[in-house]
Amino acid sequence: MPRNTERFEVNNDNSLWHMYKTVSFWKVAKNFIVIEISRITPFLRVKNWMYRHLLKMDVGAKASFALKVTPDVMYPERISVGSNTIIGFNTTILAHEYLTNEYRLGDVNIGSDVMIGAQSLILPGVTIGDGAVVSAATLVHKDVPAGAFVGGNPMQVIKRS
Numbered sequence: 357m358p359r360n361t362e363r364f365e366v367n368n369d370n371s372l373w374h375m376y377k378t379v380s381f382w383k384v385a386k387n388f389i390v391i392e393i394s395r396i397t398p399f400l401r402v403k404n405w406m407y408r409h410l411l412k413m414d415v416g417a418k419a420s421f422a423l424k425v426t427p428d429v430m431y432p433e434r435i436s437v438g439s440n441t442i443i444g445f446n447t448t449i450l451a452h453e454y455l456t457n458e459y460r461l462g463d464v465n466i467g468s469d470v471m472i473g474a475q476s477l478i479l480p481g482v483t484i485g486d487g488a489v490v491s492a493a494t495l496v497h498k499d500v501p502a503g504a505f506v507g508g509n510p511m512q513v514i515k516r517s
Contacts (some may be wrong), residue, residue: 358500359462359479359480359481359482359497360450360463360481360482360483361453361460361461361462361480362396362432362460362461363375363458363459363460364458364459364460364461365457365458366457366458366459366490369442369457370454370455370457371454371456371457371458371459372451372454372459373457374459375430375454375497376412376431378461379430379431381440382416383430384430386410387411387429387430388429388433389430389478391408391411391426391432392482393406393425393429394406394419394421394425394445395424395425395426396414396423396424397506398423400420400421400437401404402443403421403490404419404421406514407421407427407432407512407515410417410472411427411432412432412433413427413432413433413435413437414435414436414437414438415437416437416438416440416441416468417440417441418439418440419437419438419439419441419442419443420441420442420443422442422443422445422446422447422474423443423445423446424446424450425444425445425446425449426446426447426448426449426466427441427449428449428450428452428462428464430451430452431451431452431461432451432482434439434451434462434463434464434465435449435451435453435464435466436463436464436465437466438443438466438468438469438470438486439466439468439469440468440469440470441467441468441469441470441471441472441502442470442472443472443509444465444472444473444474444475444476444492445469445474445475446472446474446475447473447475447476447477447478448476448478449464449478450477450478450479450480451463451464451480452480453479453480460475460480460481460512461480461494462463462479462480462481462482463480463481464480464482465477465483465484466478466484467483467484467485467487467488467502468486468487469487470484470485470486470487470489471485471489471490472487472490472494473490473491473492473493473494473507474488474492474493475492475493475517476491476492476493476494476495476496477495477496479495479496479497479505481485482496482497482499482500483499483500483514484496484499484500484504485499485500485501485502485504487502487503487517488500488501488502488503488504488505488516489504489505489506489507490506490507490509491505491508491514492507493509494506494507494508494509494511495508495510496511497510497511497513500512500513501513501516501517502517503517504516504517505514
């Protein structure tokens with residue numbers, strides 16, 4: 357099943373050369389600074405405040421972003437994280453991807469009570485259901501059912517609830 361993304365074709369150069377036609381340079385610069393500060397702050401309440409108010413992310417109560425987590429620098433407002441969820445060390449959450457002849461945007465919806473292991477990569481257009489567990493170093497390239505345990509590269513369902 358394909359991810360839920362919006363596709364935009366580009367002509368001539370690869371899509372990354374058209375980046376600032378799709379998103380403001382100043383938005384990216386501001387987001388970069390906020391994300392880099394939040395990646396190293398150990399204070400979860402401060403980090404969540406910055407994500408909610410400066411990046412316009414939808415972040416639930418008691419969501420915990422470990423050190424070095426990197427939300428999408430261009431479209432962080434397309435990321436939603438439920439309550440009591442843990443995002444592990446050095447995980448990246450993307451809401452965009454630039455390809456040779458197109459770019460894609462997709463919302464990332466991470467449910468409540470989810471555990472995402474360290475160094476995982478979550479691609480645009482993915483939904484991770486409530487209570488799911490994603491093992492460390494997983495490439496989340498498709499939806500994860502609620503309560504499922506998944507892992508690997510490419511991701512596979514290891515156990516369903």
